Amino acid sequence: MQTGRNAPGPLHVAVVGSGPSGFYAAEALLRSEADVRISMIERLPTPYGLVRSGVAPDHPNLKQPMIVYDRIARTEGFSFLGNVMIGRDVTVDELLATHHAVVMACGAQVDKRMGIPGEDLRGSHTATEFVGWYNGHPDHRDRTFDLSQEVAVIVGQGNVAADVCRILAKPVDELRQSDISAHAIEVLAESKIREFYVVGRRGPAQAKFTSKELRELGSVTDCVAVANADECILNEQCEKELAERSNMNATKNMELFRRFADQIASDARRRITFRFFASPKELVGQERVEKIVLTRNRLEGIAFSQVARPSGETEEIDCGLVFRSIGYRGVPISELPFDEDRSVLPNKVGRILEGDRPLPGLYVTGWLKRGPSGIIGTNRADSMETVENLLADFPSLTADPKPGVGGLQQLLEERGVRSVNLSDWINIDSAEVERGKKEGKPREKFTRIDDMLDVLADITCPVRV
């Protein structure tokens, strides 16, 4: 704890993004023995990233990390600057001029495209749009989804696909007491969807669902999950994959899929059908999606490297809605190098690279560092790794004193940017909780940035932080 004695003042670090990876980077910095000040920049007035706007409303447990983040945010030396956007309000260069180091933690914000004809027909949506919509994200709250359709196809077999399917399949009454946005409840209540197809290009042994999510998808009220028994017959390489002890999740998934395949006739109101070995080839329709054409695949290659190859056969599913959930991509940041193939910032264990050379003071963490994999906690280990390297660079970073958050705030004020600080956020948060009370919800989110800022304009007596 004495290490800072001869150091030239505190280490000022700007963290861009306030989701899990940003907060865990802040935590690791604040727990270190270095004398650190953190400015966390967030483009929305509200923090917590995908814990707020990604985690499904019927998974309140998984939102509990917000309590952890709240306590990190209240730690001395931490400043929150919401409603501040890189490129619009401030540049990375300016962050670096006012701070010793910048940690990019802005995640992977857009969906991968299927790259097929008809992808942009009406009725074809990304998982991000739908998830953002039901979670009240300002970017997506005005999207429309025509749930008067009877059949929906979900392309992708990961946990986001599971969320999309479950939220659509669940009786809406089971969501009313969650923090799902009111506008979504209204639309979901009128949903006519009866049939879901959840399609994956490889087999049941390669599905990416964690078994916990898959099990949940198989136990939705008044909904039956089915699979095709023939598709659950595994080749030798798949059997090898399942024999591997580290692949326990796939083994558990396989048990579930086989149980779904044994499903006898059911009079449930809704049905989820898992389809494997099928890739989207085309969306067909006049005004809107009317059907999806799938290419049948077979697996080639050895265990754990099996790839889907088209078998030449195709099949069609009549459907009025398609949701694609085949992964996310990071978005390039104009001043920084970008790895187009992996859609991440090129980096070596968190140090951003220009060619082979680390860019002094620039770091990356979370999905923007390693790609969109893992769950909330995965980002904690990842951010600890990035921060470990940042702190190893500490002596070279702190050669010159920097103004830190004060300098940044001055810059923002000069530009007339209304940044949202921690006590502002606490006021927005309290107002949301209050709004939720009459419906028995944990909160009713504000879904427009102006509405969030209006709360602050109305408040005359700021809360104590």
Next chain:
Amino acid sequence: MQKQLSHPDLSGLLELDSLNSRGLRPFTAADKVTLGRVKPQDRPKETRLPHIVTDNCQRCRFTDCVGHCPVECFHSDDERLYIDPDVCIDCGACIPACPVQAIYEVIDMPDGYLPWIEINAERSRMLPLIIAKQDPLPTAEARRKELDF
């Protein structure tokens, strides 16, 4: 709490007010900081499927799980780890992080593991929290071999 235990009961530290003004520091191997702790009363009331650390952790204590835990629910004694079921959010991030597959969600645990639920609950409440990965026990590699991982 049983008085003969060498580790103090830390439950008094769980309240935010009892932390110093910069509660996240310092961060040392023997860290007992509880800032990240989720208080049981903050948790939604719903059906719980707790996660448990079981036999394989004994004499390993690799602690990779701790680095992957988003809410700090791991407690440690000299030989192994335990999960506090009141803090665990059942996310499962720790399961694939363990090099010797010591962690299970209760619904998936092997036969005969039932007692581990109570052991985790009991022991976690009386042992100190650990919040970051530490060096494994000196016996860890031998034990990993023995367990064939």
